[in-house]
Amino acid sequence: MPEVLLPFPRAFVEFVNPDDADEIFRCDLTWLTSRWSCIFGQGCPGIYADRPDDGCCTLGAHFADKDDEKRVRKAVKQLTSETWQLKKAAKSGGWVELEDPENVAEGEQPARKTRVVDGACIFLNRPGFAGGEGCALHHLAVNQGRDFLETKPDVCWQLPIRRQFRSVTRTDNSTYTEVSIGEYSRDGWGPGGHDLDWYCTSNTEAHQGREPVYLSNRAELVALMGQAAYDELKLHCETFDARPGSAMRHLADPA
Structure with a gap:
């Protein structure tokens, strides 16, 4: 290409x-x-x-700051198992993970990001999912008539x-x-x-x-x-x- x-x-x-x-x-x-x-x-x-x-969406999304993560958290609460394929995985293991915490310099905090499950972001609905493939947070905004800037991590919408x-x-x-x-x-x-x-x-x-x-x-x-x-x-x-x-x-x- x-x-x-x-x-x-x-x-x-x-x-x-x-x-x-x-x-x-x-x-x-x-x-x-x-x-x-x-x-x-x-x-x-x-x-x-x-x-x-x-x-x-393979790598997951790093949060810009606490406000970014807080805004996404509000959106996550509105997702259902019909609109989010990996909702069960999020309930059992969470949807946030730390980026390489073992290699963080002393005194620094590891970056927080969306969790990667089975090789891609936990919010990525895979092909064939009845609720629609692609970002569950993006679909949420579209279905509610909102802009996806209100539901997705900053790095994703930017x-x-x-x-x-x-x-x-x-x-x-x-x-x-x-x-x-x-x-x-x-x-x-x-x-x-x-x-x-x-x-x-x-x-x-x-x-x-x-x-x-x-x-x-x-x-x-x-x-x-x-x-x-x-x-x-x-x-x-x-x-x-x-x-x-x-x-x-x-x-x-x-x-």
């Missing part, structure tokens, strides 16, 4: 956060105007060749958008916080990202969406940036997207 190798030329825009003058957004227009779309259940081969039905923070010092020694919004490419997974058998963000198979990312993932971007910043981003994306034949289009997009 053809995957575009990184890096390649990209266009970025920077603007002050309308809600916080001490923050400057740096947004990847090449990614945000790309036609990437999640193809889980529509040809996605999974990140590991021997787990073709898992999508990117992927493959990546938000990063860094402190920048200007030449006059003043500082600001740079908030970057871009593509969660292979390197975002750390060294292990290069071991994935398949990954979607730079793969042509996943760049067949009818809308650009800044529209199809509007809810996620608003949650990550705020409404005012998203509104400004949308204007920049529209301007960039209207330019024909830009040399900085995403290379995985249709020609």
